[in-house]
Amino acid sequence: MNEYTSTSTMAGLAERIRAASHIVVLTHRKPDGDAIGSALAIFRALTPAKQVDIHLVGPVGRSLMELAGGTPVTISDEPPTGEPDLVMLVDTGSWAQVGPMSTWLKTQRAAGRVIGLDHHPVGDEIANERVIETTAASCTLMVRELLMELGHDIDGGRDGVGEAIFAGLATDTGWFQHSNADARCYAVASDLLQQGVDRIRLHRILELNASPGKLVLLGRALASIRWELDGRCAIMRLTGRDFDDAGTGRQQMEGLVNEPLRVASVEASILMYEEESGATKISLRSKPPRSSGDPFFDVSAAGRVMGGGGHVHASGARFEGDLDAAQEAVLAALCSVIDDG
Ligand SMILES: [Mn+2]
Known part of the structure; x- marks a missing residue:
């Protein structure tokens, strides 16, 4: 296995995003709060200036659909239709995890269109350019950096970018309890709360929503x-x-x-x-x-x-x-x- 480390920088990925007008966002199948949070944050920040399609391989739980709110997501085992000029793969870099998207992703990779953001220690050669930060508590932390690199403000309002970032951060750290919840994680969480993110609402949606x-x-x-x-x-x-x-x-x-x-x-x-x-x-x-x-x-x-x-x-x-x-x-x-x- 090749070493699964960064082959680009946030500035490098930002350049690819600036140059794109139609972006498809993919993540691992059975997406969790961090996977969906990452995709939602990207969509909310980059639209309507760009066309962004979030394409998920399910199942997607009810609470995550509630988190998505009014942000459109496609849930399908069939690959996206139409030709994007950029594909963003977030919160995974593993062929096994993208499941039925593999064949489509291979053609996108062959065309040089795939960029990746991931915080897992193991992955494959999927993205043409990727940033891997295994110390990032969540992939949404990395998305936040990328969006800031692009000059976006992180809006803390309902159905905003900040909520999506906080959701990934909270769920991937067991609501700030796991060993990955480091000082950077708490600092970003604090910043998001100051921006107005409603953590009580998010906790209710994500954790108090079972059948x-x-x-x-x-x-x-x-x-x-x-x-x-x-x-x-x-x-x-x-x-x-x-x-x-x-x-x-x-x-x-x-x-x-x-x-x-x-x-x-x-x-x-x-x-x-x-x-x-x-x-x-x-x-x-x-x-x-x-x-x-x-x-x-x-x-x-x-x-x-x-x-x-x-x-x-x-x-x-x-x-x-x-x-x-x-x-x-x-x-x-x-x-x-x-x-x-
Ligand atoms: Mn994650």
């Missing part, structure tokens, strides 16, 4: 916990039956994987669920070390062992096999990367 079925899933997930590695790892599973009973489909699992981290002994929490295909999706989370320098579970490394990836404390993978086989594989992957000191 009753979500609690059914939470109950099933908690009831399924198996304690492994002397109680340092909790593994939960959700079956197709659980999704049927909850009436949620496989769309309302945000946050469930974090629940076992409340337990003192737990260093890593894993949520596995059955896909319709029979494969198993796996989410991994871990606690930061007690003190800096102490050992912790690097779930990004564990995810990579399984062909997935992510951040050191939040990652994911997909396993071709049932829940029992997936559990065996993910535990083996986790054990292979534990620094037991």
Whole structure:
């Protein structure tokens, strides 16, 4: 794998945007708050001066659609129609994550039209020019910098650029709790609040907006916990039956994987669920070390062992096999990367 690092600068990307009149914004499939926040911020800042199309591969949860508000988004597995002169890929740089957009993106890459902004440590050669900042708490922080480079003010009003940036920042840091919520993150959050961003409204939209079925899933997930590695790892599973009973489909699992981290002994929490295909999706989370320098579970490394990836404390993978086989594989992957000191 080539090194996944910056091949351009914010000024370089800004130049590409200045020269463009029709921009398509893409992100990873199953977009989260940061992915959508990044796309919304770009749209809100650059229109109507430019034509911007946000093209998402779903599913997209209800709360994220509410976040989008009046900003138009297309949700489709089919590639965009029409020929943009620039494609912006945000919050991912991985072929696996763009799914059904891959073929279309390859033709855009061949035409030299793709620029990328990402804060993940692992990715592929998709963007012709990219800026990668793995220390950025959210991709929306990077979008903010790019927009400021372009001379845009960050408007804090309802359905404005600031809301979109704050939404990505808040959701990617677990509302400013995760280890990635550094001083820069808090400083930008403070600036956005001063611009008038309504964090109470955003919290309600993003975090207090579930259906009753979500609690059914939470109950099933908690009831399924198996304690492994002397109680340092909790593994939960959700079956197709659980999704049927909850009436949620496989769309309302945000946050469930974090629940076992409340337990003192737990260093890593894993949520596995059955896909319709029979494969198993796996989410991994871990606690930061007690003190800096102490050992912790690097779930990004564990995810990579399984062909997935992510951040050191939040990652994911997909396993071709049932829940029992997936559990065996993910535990083996986790054990292979534990620094037991
Ligand atoms: Mn992100």
